[in-house]
Amino acid sequence: xxxxxxxxxxxxxxxxxxxxxxxxPISGHDNLYWYRRVxxxxxxxxxxxxxxxxxxxxxxxxxxxxxxxTGGTYSTLKVQPAELEDSGxxxxxxxxxxxxxxxxxxxxxxxxxxx
Amino acid sequence: xQTVTQSQxxxxxxxxxxxxxxxxxxxxESDYYLFWYKQPPSxxxxxxxxxEAYKQQNATENRFSVNFQKAAKSFSLKISxxxxxxxxxxxxxxxxxxxxxxxxxxxxxxTRLTIIP
Numbered sequence: 001x002x003x004x005x006x007x008x009x010x011x012x013x014x015x016x017x018x019x020x021x022x023x024x025p026i027s028g029h030d031n032l033y034w035y036r037r038v039x040x041x042x043x044x045x046x047x048x049x050x051x052x053x054x055x056x057x058x059x060x061x062x063x064x065x066x067x068x069x070t071g072g073t074y075s076t077l078k079v080q081p082a083e084l085e086d087s088g089x090x091x092x093x094x095x096x097x098x099x100x101x102x103x104x105x106x107x108x109x110x111x112x113x114x115x
Numbered sequence: 116x117q118t119v120t121q122s123q124x125x126x127x128x129x130x131x132x133x134x135x136x137x138x139x140x141x142x143x144e145s146d147y148y149l150f151w152y153k154q155p156p157s158x159x160x161x162x163x164x165x166x167e168a169y170k171q172q173n174a175t176e177n178r179f180s181v182n183f184q185k186a187a188k189s190f191s192l193k194i195s196x197x198x199x200x201x202x203x204x205x206x207x208x209x210x211x212x213x214x215x216x217x218x219x220x221x222x223x224x225x226t227r228l229t230i231i232p
Contacts, residue, residue: 003159031218041118043206043222057216088133096216104218106152106160 002026004107006040006092013114018080021110025074027096032075033095033104034067038088046090049075082114117142119209126191128197129231135182135227136192138207146212149183149190150220158178163205166190170211194228202230 005024034046047057049071069075089109128134154160166174182191207223
């Protein structure tokens with residue numbers, strides 16, 4: 001079974017440009033999460049999808065970030081325009097919707113460097 | 116809001132020895148979950164071990180075990196018989212049990228573990 005896959009694995013862009021990160025969750029997982037780790041700091045929650053609906057987007061830093069989940073399958077996270085402080089690792093995770101005992105599966109992360 | 120603190124940015128241990136990674140957290144909730152995740156270089160972050168706060172017994176998974184001290188809000192990870200494959204970034208994480216369907220995790224800053232051959 002394929003795990004959570006993220007693309008691109010690394011991206012270097014100039015300040016002001018746009019970048020789109022993609023996440024393919026594990027098949028059948030309705031929950032999809034985006035997290036971000038700025039270097040040296042903790043991993044922070046960005047948002048949570050249940051299928052195609054945004055359940056919780058309280059962690060989104062500002063309106064330069066736009067997340068979508070088309071048809072409840074893959075998700076994209078667009079940063080436009082990118083700023084220097086957006087550099088970091090963006091993690092995607094997915095899980096099934098269950099009562100308890102759920103396991104969250106993470107991707108390898110997309111490393112973003114804004115120069 | 117909950118916070119998770121990992122006070123050891125880096126740790127190293129000789130192969131086959133035992134190492135303990137520290138984690139403390141702050142919460143006003145009584146029911147929650149605690150996790151240790153491991154991220155090897157350029158690889159996926161994977162769950163190492165989890166602990167339900169209502170369970171007094173410390174969780175164990177083969178060479179990995181935790182020391183869960185609820186009153187002290189401490190959740191340390193012990194790795195016994197360290198192996199080269201244990202080298203990774205280790206993250207401690209907290210999740211509230213209050214929100215069904217939302218497994219939002221609060222992470223610490225991580226501890227980079229190096230295994231010395």
